Amino acid sequence: MGRIKKYTRRAFVIGSAAVAGGVAFGVYQAKRSLPNPLSASAGETVLNPYVIIDQNGVTIIAPRAEMGQGIHSALAAMVAEELDVDWRDVTVLHGPPAQIYYNGALMQGHARYDDREGGFLGNLQASAMDVLPKTLGLQVTGGSTSSIDGFEKMRMAGAMAREMLKMAAVKQGGGPDIGQWRTENGFVISPDETKIVYADLAEIAATLTPPKSVPLKAEKDWKILSHDMPRPDMLAKSTGTAQYGADKRLKGMKFATVRMNPHLGGVMLSMNSDVAQKMAGVERIVDLETGFAVIASNTWLAMQAADAVEVVWGKADFPSTNAAINRKIEDSLENPANSTGREDGDLSKRYDGAISVAADYHVPFLAHTTMEPMNATALFTGETLEIWCGNQAPLALRDAAANAVGLDGEKVHVHVPFMGGGFGRRVEADAGVLAARIAKAMPNTPIKTMWRREEDIQHDFYRPAAAAQFHGIVHDGKAVLLDAKIAAPSVTRQSVKRFSGFETGGADSAHLEAAAEQPYAIENYRIRGYLTDLNIPVGYWRSVASSFNGFFHESFIDEMAHAAGADPLAFRRDLIAPNSQSAATVLDVVQEMSNWTGTTPKGIGRGVAFTWSFGTPVAQVIEVQQTDDGIKITKAWIACDVGTALDPRNIRAQMESGLIYGLSAAVHGEISFENGRVEQRNFPDYDALRMGTVPQTEVRILENNTHLGGVGEPGTPPSMPALANALFDLTGTRARTLPLAKSFDFISA
Amino acid sequence: MTKTLVVNNTSYQIDLPDDVPLLWVLRDEIGLTGTKFGCGVSACGACTVHINGASVRSCQVPLSDVDGPVTTIEGLGTPDNMAILQKAWVSHQVAQCGYCQSGQIMQAADLLAHNPNPTDQDIDDAMNGNLCRCGTYSRIRAAIKTAASEMNGG
Ligand code: FES
Numbered sequence: 001m002g003r004i005k006k007y008t009r010r011a012f013v014i015g016s017a018a019v020a021g022g023v024a025f026g027v028y029q030a031k032r033s034l035p036n037p038l039s040a041s042a043g044e045t046v047l048n049p050y051v052i053i054d055q056n057g058v059t060i061i062a063p064r065a066e067m068g069q070g071i072h073s074a075l076a077a078m079v080a081e082e083l084d085v086d087w088r089d090v091t092v093l094h095g096p097p098a099q100i101y102y103n104g105a106l107m108q109g110h111a112r113y114d115d116r117e118g119g120f121l122g123n124l125q126a127s128a129m130d131v132l133p134k135t136l137g138l139q140v141t142g143g144s145t146s147s148i149d150g151f152e153k154m155r156m157a158g159a160m161a162r163e164m165l166k167m168a169a170v171k172q173g174g175g176p177d178i179g180q181w182r183t184e185n186g187f188v189i190s191p192d193e194t195k196i197v198y199a200d201l202a203e204i205a206a207t208l209t210p211p212k213s214v215p216l217k218a219e220k221d222w223k224i225l226s227h228d229m230p231r232p233d234m235l236a237k238s239t240g241t242a243q244y245g246a247d248k249r250l251k252g253m254k255f256a257t258v259r260m261n262p263h264l265g266g267v268m269l270s271m272n273s274d275v276a277q278k279m280a281g282v283e284r285i286v287d288l289e290t291g292f293a294v295i296a297s298n299t300w301l302a303m304q305a306a307d308a309v310e311v312v313w314g315k316a317d318f319p320s321t322n323a324a325i326n327r328k329i330e331d332s333l334e335n336p337a338n339s340t341g342r343e344d345g346d347l348s349k350r351y352d353g354a355i356s357v358a359a360d361y362h363v364p365f366l367a368h369t370t371m372e373p374m375n376a377t378a379l380f381t382g383e384t385l386e387i388w389c390g391n392q393a394p395l396a397l398r399d400a401a402a403n404a405v406g407l408d409g410e411k412v413h414v415h416v417p418f419m420g421g422g423f424g425r426r427v428e429a430d431a432g433v434l435a436a437r438i439a440k441a442m443p444n445t446p447i448k449t450m451w452r453r454e455e456d457i458q459h460d461f462y463r464p465a466a467a468a469q470f471h472g473i474v475h476d477g478k479a480v481l482l483d484a485k486i487a488a489p490s491v492t493r494q495s496v497k498r499f500s501g502f503e504t505g506g507a508d509s510a511h512l513e514a515a516a517e518q519p520y521a522i523e524n525y526r527i528r529g530y531l532t533d534l535n536i537p538v539g540y541w542r543s544v545a546s547s548f549n550g551f552f553h554e555s556f557i558d559e560m561a562h563a564a565g566a567d568p569l570a571f572r573r574d575l576i577a578p579n580s581q582s583a584a585t586v587l588d589v590v591q592e593m594s595n596w597t598g599t600t601p602k603g604i605g606r607g608v609a610f611t612w613s614f615g616t617p618v619a620q621v622i623e624v625q626q627t628d629d630g631i632k633i634t635k636a637w638i639a640c641d642v643g644t645a646l647d648p649r650n651i652r653a654q655m656e657s658g659l660i661y662g663l664s665a666a667v668h669g670e671i672s673f674e675n676g677r678v679e680q681r682n683f684p685d686y687d688a689l690r691m692g693t694v695p696q697t698e699v700r701i702l703e704n705n706t707h708l709g710g711v712g713e714p715g716t717p718p719s720m721p722a723l724a725n726a727l728f729d730l731t732g733t734r735a736r737t738l739p740l741a742k743s744f745d746f747i748s749a
Numbered sequence: 750m751t752k753t754l755v756v757n758n759t760s761y762q763i764d765l766p767d768d769v770p771l772l773w774v775l776r777d778e779i780g781l782t783g784t785k786f787g788c789g790v791s792a793c794g795a796c797t798v799h800i801n802g803a804s805v806r807s808c809q810v811p812l813s814d815v816d817g818p819v820t821t822i823e824g825l826g827t828p829d830n831m832a833i834l835q836k837a838w839v840s841h842q843v844a845q846c847g848y849c850q851s852g853q854i855m856q857a858a859d860l861l862a863h864n865p866n867p868t869d870q871d872i873d874d875a876m877n878g879n880l881c882r883c884g885t886y887s888r889i890r891a892a893i894k895t896a897a898s899e900m901n902g903g
């Protein structure tokens with residue numbers, strides 16, 4: 001923990017400002033000022049307002065989107081901890097899209113096992129990289145960064161508010177030195193135990209000059225952080241009253257659906273909507289050039305009419321069959337490398353009596369299938385545009401929508417309701433932009449555009465398919481050489497183009513995450529990346545490149561362990577221990593949790609995998625069982641080291657969630673192409689694990705690392721290889737391609 | 750053609766074609782948005798409601814086939830007056846994104862109404878049609894067991 005504390009002396013400048021009937025508190029960085037999105041005098045104030053205290057109580061503006069990962073409660077807890085308020089009195093709102101909520105951690109990257117000086121938080125504060133997301137205006141929720149980014153800002157905002165309320169009380173009541181006043185449960189308490197409720201001090205506080213620095217509580221004094229706190233959204237989500245994007249209701253609202261060219265990127269050559277126009281409830285059919293929308297009085301009537309429109313679609317600009325697409329990815333392994341993520345030792349070194357191991361791997365494209373299909377509601381008046389859309393990057397959506405309807409950015413307002421899952425899909429602006437264009441066709445009428453599930457699956461920004469060639473040498477029971485080539489279309493290049501309009505060249509280091517920087521002490525170690533030029537939309541899928549690299553790297557480590565005749569868990573641990581004690585410890589702990597012995601009875605298989613991703617080392621053991629009805633994934637054990645567990649229950653939930661998301665993909669997930677379009681349509685052919693097919697899971701959280709690690713994504717990368725390795729233990733068949741349901745018989749319930 | 754629909758003990762006059770699924774009557778016409786759209790093909794359970802006390806996938810029931818009173822998540826309990834099952838959901842902190850949970854709760858309510866002491870296998874069988882992309886299954890299972898024991902008098 002030393003490292004975090006060491007850097008809290010960061011040069012924050014702290015401020016407050018009057019808002020209607022109260023005061024807003026916040027922190028911001030000294031050097032750069034951005035308009036305060038909440039202030040009446042926007043443009044002048046250099047305040048980053050996270051906490052508002054007024055007659056309604058305490059409201060925390062959470063600058064990150066809630067999509068199920070519990071970030072609202074995590075960020076709110078940071079403020080509440082320092083502010084000394086009752087948890088139940090805190091209201092959490094999602095802040096308006098504004099540059100001031102930039103996510104510094106996202107662009108900075110995460111702590112690696114070999115970070116030496118200062119580590120991640122230290123780097124974050126010193127780095128010029130901090131400027132980059134500001135410049136791009138990225139108010140992004142993703143990359144498992146939100147807690148990390150907020151950890152200091154939110155606590156400082158809470159502490160600032162606490163100190164200024166005390167100052168206000170002293171000013172109001174006169175009396176002794178501020179050091180004798182304290183705060184508790186939403187009250188400032190005087191030395192003679194008189195209690196003053198925060199709201200009564202807010203207006204005075206707004207007139208005071210903020211102190212230059214405020215103390216943060218010591219970790220041992222935390223009452224909320226590091227404890228299991230009830231999530232504030234739980235009641236609404238258990239009673240059907242939580243408002244998702246899909247639930248937006250506005251007076252006079254109409255309901256639309258879209259049908260875009262399933263030959264992704266292709267145009268619409270012609271459309272005949274004569275029949276559809278006359279169908280019940282249909283108001284309007286809108287030509288969107290690469291597809292169309294039907295606006296009706298009811299979503300289902302719109303969907304029916306959309307089915308009745310006859311369309312001739314233009315072709316997509318990529319190979320039309322899956323085989324040809326895969327060949328293109330594999331062929332790119334023969335091109336010059338785009339990047340060398342690691343090159344240690346001498347790759348030509350040969351060892352006497354060594355065992356050589358080689359394997360090729362392949363994984364398919366994957367869809368996100370968030371539980372709530374893509375949708376957005378928009379109201380266009382001619383001068384302004386309002387959008388309600390569950391989106392992970394509302395500022396980028398605002399600009400893209402403004403551009404699409406021909407308005408200035410300031411004339412566009414994006415509301416971010418709850419999201420029925422994000423997993424990286426809701427970073428993209430497409431659903432909001434389409435809704436805006438549709439609304440423009442019927443000014444002054446609010447229109448909710450709901451995609452069918454088929455549309456959602458067939459118009460995703462997919463986790464790219466990827467191919468890998470691994471070669472290794474085992475000598476004296478140890479891995480002494482590992483040489484890997486990994487090819488896929490580049491998520492970074494495509495997404496930078498989508499967000500900024502610029503082509504990027506150069507080395508794509510993100511393409512090698514969870515492969516190039518793993519803490520294995522292998523003497524001769526090279527990881528190279530190859531990019532495939534392919535016009536299939538790819539994007540951020542939970543854990544991004546780590547989702548395929550984890551599978552490749554950890555499957556191959558397992559193959560080397562078996563070639564060495566070693567226990568796969570001990571083999572990993574021995575290679576990792578010289579480089580990272582915290583990583584070796586998660587393996588020790590998962591061994592103990594699962595009572596791993598290295599042998600399994602007949603009919604039972606076990607596999608282990610380890611990845612370090614998003615700053616968090618995670619080890620998983622998965623157990624499978626051969627039953628009469630097929631293979632059942634019975635148990636999973638997860639050990640992770642997050643540095644400081646701010647919200648342990650939520651971390652356990654996220655780890656299990658990440659595991660299930662990964663296992664669902666490993667067993668079932670495949671997006672394939674035929675005749676230039678995605679073949680899968682809906683859950684029956686793009687299924688996921690369910691109540692009867694998920695393993696019983698146990699999670700243990702460790703806090704040995706000295707940096708905060710991500711929690712939303714690191715559970716996903718090790719899950720796929722752990723399962724494949726368990727299947728090898730059970731059946732003796734090595735799974736080198738996914739999904740596994742193609743080569744193994746799993747139970748269906 | 751106008752049809753009278755009783756939802757959560759309230760009558761509504763519905764003027765929509767016969768084949769509009771109950772899901773879209775509830776959501777777009779009546780404005781009860783607690784019932785969710787997930788797939789439209791009976792593969793996810795997000796749209797689960799009760800008709801005559803039994804769970805159905807409302808995306809598959811045309812308006813003309815609704816032959817009794819409908820209960821949605823909003824009718825099971827409210828934030829001020831939650832059903833035992835909903836309380837168990839809160840105490841186990843089941844939800845993540847929460848989008849599937851209305852359907853999960855309505856399906857679980859049907860299970861417990863017919864089987865006050867479900868085994869793990871009973872829970873698997875009853876709940877397998879309800880997808881949760883956030884993977885909250887272990888807490889759903891725990892909440893069902895807690896609710897079952899509360900309903901049976903603790
Ligand atoms: S929406 Fe009805 S089962 Fe999925």
Ligand code: FES
Pocket residue numbers: 068371420421844845846847848849850880881882883884885
């Ligand atoms: S809680 Fe998100 S889909 Fe179930």
